[in-house]
Amino acid sequence: MDEHIDVLKSRMEEDSFQRLMALQNPSLHRFLARYAELCNPDKIVVLDDSPEAYQWMREEAVRRGEERPIGLDGQTIHYDGYFDQARDKKQTKYLLPPDVDYGAQLNSTDREEGLREIHEILAGIMVGHTLYVRFYTLGPQGSIFSISCVQLTDSSYVAHSENILYRPGYEQFRSLGASQDYFRFVHSEGELKNAVSINIDKRRVYIDLQENIVYSTNTQYAGNTVGLKKLAMRLAIKRSASEDWLTEHMFVMGVHGPAGRTTYLTGAFPSACGKTSTSMLPGESIIGDDIAYLRLIDGRVRAVNVETGIFGIIRDVNEKDDPVIFKVLTFPGEAIFSNILVTEDNTPRWLGDDRPEPTHGHNHSGEWQPSKKDAAGNVITMSHKNARYTIPIARLSNRDPMADDPRGVPIGGLIYGGRDSDTTVPVEQAFDWDHGIITKAASLESETTAATLGQEGVRRFNLMSILDFLSYPMGEYIENNLRFGHAMDTPPLIFAVNYFLKGPEGQYLNGMLDKRVWVQWMERRIHGEFRARRSPTGLIPLYEDLKELFAIYLGHDYTLEEYNEQFKIRIPELLAKVERIEKVYAAEKNIPTALFDALRTQRERLEELQKKHGDYMLPESLPVEDA
Ligand code: SPV
Ligand code: MN
Numbered sequence: 001m002d003e004h005i006d007v008l009k010s011r012m013e014e015d016s017f018q019r020l021m022a023l024q025n026p027s028l029h030r031f032l033a034r035y036a037e038l039c040n041p042d043k044i045v046v047l048d049d050s051p052e053a054y055q056w057m058r059e060e061a062v063r064r065g066e067e068r069p070i071g072l073d074g075q076t077i078h079y080d081g082y083f084d085q086a087r088d089k090k091q092t093k094y095l096l097p098p099d100v101d102y103g104a105q106l107n108s109t110d111r112e113e114g115l116r117e118i119h120e121i122l123a124g125i126m127v128g129h130t131l132y133v134r135f136y137t138l139g140p141q142g143s144i145f146s147i148s149c150v151q152l153t154d155s156s157y158v159a160h161s162e163n164i165l166y167r168p169g170y171e172q173f174r175s176l177g178a179s180q181d182y183f184r185f186v187h188s189e190g191e192l193k194n195a196v197s198i199n200i201d202k203r204r205v206y207i208d209l210q211e212n213i214v215y216s217t218n219t220q221y222a223g224n225t226v227g228l229k230k231l232a233m234r235l236a237i238k239r240s241a242s243e244d245w246l247t248e249h250m251f252v253m254g255v256h257g258p259a260g261r262t263t264y265l266t267g268a269f270p271s272a273c274g275k276t277s278t279s280m281l282p283g284e285s286i287i288g289d290d291i292a293y294l295r296l297i298d299g300r301v302r303a304v305n306v307e308t309g310i311f312g313i314i315r316d317v318n319e320k321d322d323p324v325i326f327k328v329l330t331f332p333g334e335a336i337f338s339n340i341l342v343t344e345d346n347t348p349r350w351l352g353d354d355r356p357e358p359t360h361g362h363n364h365s366g367e368w369q370p371s372k373k374d375a376a377g378n379v380i381t382m383s384h385k386n387a388r389y390t391i392p393i394a395r396l397s398n399r400d401p402m403a404d405d406p407r408g409v410p411i412g413g414l415i416y417g418g419r420d421s422d423t424t425v426p427v428e429q430a431f432d433w434d435h436g437i438i439t440k441a442a443s444l445e446s447e448t449t450a451a452t453l454g455q456e457g458v459r460r461f462n463l464m465s466i467l468d469f470l471s472y473p474m475g476e477y478i479e480n481n482l483r484f485g486h487a488m489d490t491p492p493l494i495f496a497v498n499y500f501l502k503g504p505e506g507q508y509l510n511g512m513l514d515k516r517v518w519v520q521w522m523e524r525r526i527h528g529e530f531r532a533r534r535s536p537t538g539l540i541p542l543y544e545d546l547k548e549l550f551a552i553y554l555g556h557d558y559t560l561e562e563y564n565e566q567f568k569i570r571i572p573e574l575l576a577k578v579e580r581i582e583k584v585y586a587a588e589k590n591i592p593t594a595l596f597d598a599l600r601t602q603r604e605r606l607e608e609l610q611k612k613h614g615d616y617m618l619p620e621s622l623p624v625e626d627a
Contacts, residue, residue, distance in 0.1 A: 004033030011044050012044045016133075024177060025173070028173075038122050042128055043131070047170075048170040048171075049170040057163055058334075066078055070342050077337045084219050087221070088452075088453055089453065089468060090453070093109045094107070094234075095111035096109070096110070103589060104588070105470075118215045130156075135149070135173045136162060137149065137166070138236065139167075143407070144295065149232060162227070165309035166307060183236075185213070205224050207235070212235050214231040216231065222311055229311065236306075237472070241480055245293065245296070249466045250267055250303075251286075251287075252264065252292050252409065252411075253266075253519075254409070255519045262400075264411050264412060265522065268441070271452065272419075273418060275465075277325075277512070278515050281324075289305075290306075294411065296488065302407060308393055309392045311388055311389075312391075316351065317353065325396070339363070349383065386450040416496050419500045420459075420498045423576075428538035428540050429540075436496075438595050440495070446465070473589070478591065482594065521545065525539075529627055530627055535569055564619070567619045569617045572615050578603045579603075
């Protein structure tokens with residue numbers, strides 16, 4: 001018998017060993033033996049796709065104390081450490097050979113050195129822990145979209161979360177045979193105190209694109225640990241580039257137009273900018289809220305949701321603004337809450353839940369009361385701003401019936417959105433594919449949020465909302481996006497949205513559910529049923545069309561004053577944006593010249609209009625185009 005088989009046999013109980021051996025994949029066995037020896041867990045459990053294995057993992061998370069039952073039947077709470085509440089961009093790095101340069105915007109380190117460092121951190125890290133071995137697929141099973149994955153983790157919370165978030169993959173692994181075509185994830189939460197990781201100085205997320213392995217250590221926050229989420233996304237972005245498809249930070253949803261018509265849209269937004277709440281809008285249907293694979297099939301873009309669950313932000317989730325998810329979270333059923341407050345009577349509570357603030361309870365900082373401050377003097381809010389829930393999408397009342405279709409769904413439009421208080425209009429259509437990819441997607445900016453560690457509210461460039469995950473140089477990525485559209489006679493339409501426009505007193509100009517009107521407007525544009533006004537930056541809605549949609553979908557009497565305030569063209573701000581984006585790309589290598597050309601012509605259009613109409617102009621002065 002091979003040496004590594006001996007290693008595995010000596011470290012596993014018979015049933016786990018047999019489950020592993022049933023997968024006749026030498027590279028998998030070697031991989032597991034290597035990390036079993038290095039990390040040195042007390043126990044290794046290999047799990048299959050059975051409902052018993054699923055249930056065992058749920059119970060294990062509670063047994064291990066990483067989750068605790070609260071509230072209603074099926075609900076648990078998990079806490080991440082006080083300093084482990086978001087993705088750690090600084091310590092998330094690509095391991096690159098010396099001759100490879102990804103540009104200044106992508107975080108990387110020398111591959112040899114990084115591998116040495118991470119293996120040193122991993123040595124003995126699982127002593128006293130159990131190592132869980134789980135198999136999953138990204139995308140529907142047995143589909144051209146799907147990718148097999150194996151996760152090694154010593155966190156029962158991570159494994160439980162993945163059971164909710166991804167399709168089981170043990171059976172798909174059986175059919176892989178000896179293939180090495182799968183993604184691998186090695187995670188250890190490291191040393192724990194009160195069930196949270198304590199060696200935060202050794203928190204690392206290192207991505208080895210050469211071997212399709214991601215290592216993650218001394219962290220529990222799902223964005224750093226759940227291999228199939230953002231870690232796999234980075235590997236898939238790289239893979240898709242070489243196979244002419246796209247991995248995107250996008251939701252997939254069905255918009256229900258007139259006469260029973262469903263039109264599918266994808267949407268890319270930075271974290272905490274309305275992506276999840278758009279995908280689950282009441283009256284429309286959800287396929288996924290975070291990561292999509294897009295392929296060109298028979299001349300059309302088709303997309304799948306990579307996941308089967310949602311790891312969503314639980315802030316300002318209330319009955320009025322987010323009725324669909326509110327219902328899930330306030331009824332019995334499987335849900336992991338993380339980093340919210342739990343009251344003495346075991347009730348889950350979160351920021352903006354529209355109930356009176358409790359006077360005490362337990363949260364990620366320990367025992368809590370409203371005046372509590374941390375060591376640096378910062379007020380600790382009752383629930384963290386990046387607190388989350390993890391639920392199966394199947395629990396949502398408006399899950400789309402095509403959600404598991406292995407062929408994906410045909411896409412009519414792509415949306416790009418960011419958090420922008422003063423520049424762009426609430427909704428706008430690009431003139432064409434290239435104009436959209438360049439001036440909407442590749443020019444996306446957003447004000448920072450609590451979803452990553454660091455300062456909030458700072459405007460940052462974030463092309464396609466994917467900058468945190470991009471795993472090859474920006475110029476090539478933009479080129480690939482442009483080429484993707486050129487391969488079709490009629491590519492999907494491209495739209496930009498901005499839910500965060502503010503008025504002179506700093507108030508938001510739009511309601512939380514106005515996004516329903518924007519997606520319905522897109523739906524009519526895709527079917528050529530609405531005309532539009534031609535602004536220098538894109539095609540914007542006519543007042544009378546929005547008035548009709550607001551009345552139908554929100555019962556709101558939309559006034560011309562509202563329209564004018566929301567859709568006026570803010571020329572100085574738009575010009576400043578062009579300038580900022582030009583500057584970003586001027587500092588990069590190998591950016592397509594088409595990008596600079598499109599930005600220049602956009603500036604010329606803006607300047608011409610500024611000469612004629614001044615700095616701020618109302619939409620009524622813009623020409624109307626046919627549908
Ligand atoms: C995001 O931040 O974009 C998320 C959550 O979807 S995380 O898993 O942290 O990436
Ligand atoms: Mn995301």
